[in-house]
Amino acid sequence: MQFMTRRSMLKRGLTITAAAAASAGVPHSLWAEPLVTVPGIQLYTVDKELKADVEGTLKKVRAIGYLEVETAGFGGLSAKAFRTALGNAGLKCNSAHFFNFGSANPGPLFEDANTLGVHYTVTSAMGRFTDKPAGQVVGADDYKAMAGFCNDLGRKAKQAGLQLAYHNHNTEFKDLGEGKTGYDIFIENTDADLVKLELDCGWMVAADHSPVEYFHLYPNRYRMVHIKDFVKPTKPSTSLASQDVPQGTVLGTGYIDYRPILKAAKAAGVEHFYVEQEPPFIGMTALEAATGDYAYIHGLSV
Numbered sequence: 001m002q003f004m005t006r007r008s009m010l011k012r013g014l015t016i017t018a019a020a021a022a023s024a025g026v027p028h029s030l031w032a033e034p035l036v037t038v039p040g041i042q043l044y045t046v047d048k049e050l051k052a053d054v055e056g057t058l059k060k061v062r063a064i065g066y067l068e069v070e071t072a073g074f075g076g077l078s079a080k081a082f083r084t085a086l087g088n089a090g091l092k093c094n095s096a097h098f099f100n101f102g103s104a105n106p107g108p109l110f111e112d113a114n115t116l117g118v119h120y121t122v123t124s125a126m127g128r129f130t131d132k133p134a135g136q137v138v139g140a141d142d143y144k145a146m147a148g149f150c151n152d153l154g155r156k157a158k159q160a161g162l163q164l165a166y167h168n169h170n171t172e173f174k175d176l177g178e179g180k181t182g183y184d185i186f187i188e189n190t191d192a193d194l195v196k197l198e199l200d201c202g203w204m205v206a207a208d209h210s211p212v213e214y215f216h217l218y219p220n221r222y223r224m225v226h227i228k229d230f231v232k233p234t235k236p237s238t239s240l241a242s243q244d245v246p247q248g249t250v251l252g253t254g255y256i257d258y259r260p261i262l263k264a265a266k267a268a269g270v271e272h273f274y275v276e277q278e279p280p281f282i283g284m285t286a287l288e289a290a291t292g293d294y295a296y297i298h299g300l301s302v
Helices: 002-031 043-052 054-064 079-089 107-116 140-159 182-188 201-206 211-217 258-267 286-299
Strands: 039-042 068-071 092-097 120-123 163-167 195-200 222-227 272-275
Touching (some): 039 043, 043 054, 043 068, 054 286, 068 272, 079 092, 092 107, 107 120, 120 195, 140 163, 140 195, 163 222, 195 211, 201 222, 201 258, 211 222
Parallel strands (some): 039 068, 039 272, 120 163, 163 195
């Protein structure tokens, strides 16, 4: 019964959001400036579909209305073949997530990034610079070590003609004492030129922190954002354990108000805006969810 109720709510929210965007259409563009003029999507949202049919899925993403994407893998293709598929779909790709940083030689990953044609190479919590597994960095010294590692990685990225950026989850926002989180320590100990930031707004809000506040604190550090929503949790979450992760949902059907967040993001120098919805997708496909997410973003105006 709970499942059916949640599914009904999601479908209702998706229908309302899509209808609002459809009614906006051309008249909307005549009287209001959209908050996000170049809507993008993190392809992790449609990861399963992408692995089954790269070309077809990319074309469907473009048909929804998205103009650019951020990758999290190449759907089983080489970087060169994936770039060709993006071009065939009419999509631009300015940033890519890589999951193997921490190895002794990042050269092959940078080669893939340059082959793909991106400017930003993005990483998230890593563990190989300490003796702890990825995602389990919990101490201040670990965050300082990770910052040092990223400074070095960012320097190598610059030498390869790229820019490193760091993407957060919710785990970085555990209180480590003295009013500081791991995220604070990481930012304070990274070089602002070598390590830019990609703010996952949904994960930050889920951890009960404010994206608007961080955009104000660190202008010109943030270059990209992930825009995701959750069903409102009963308490803040700073863990990625399955029982602690809030349920992802279509933008506008959860509890996060993105209008002030996106206004602050633009003022802080953010260049790329990527929708990303966390699975599982209840009562709809990933592409249907991506359609509802696009409708929400399309309908937001200044």
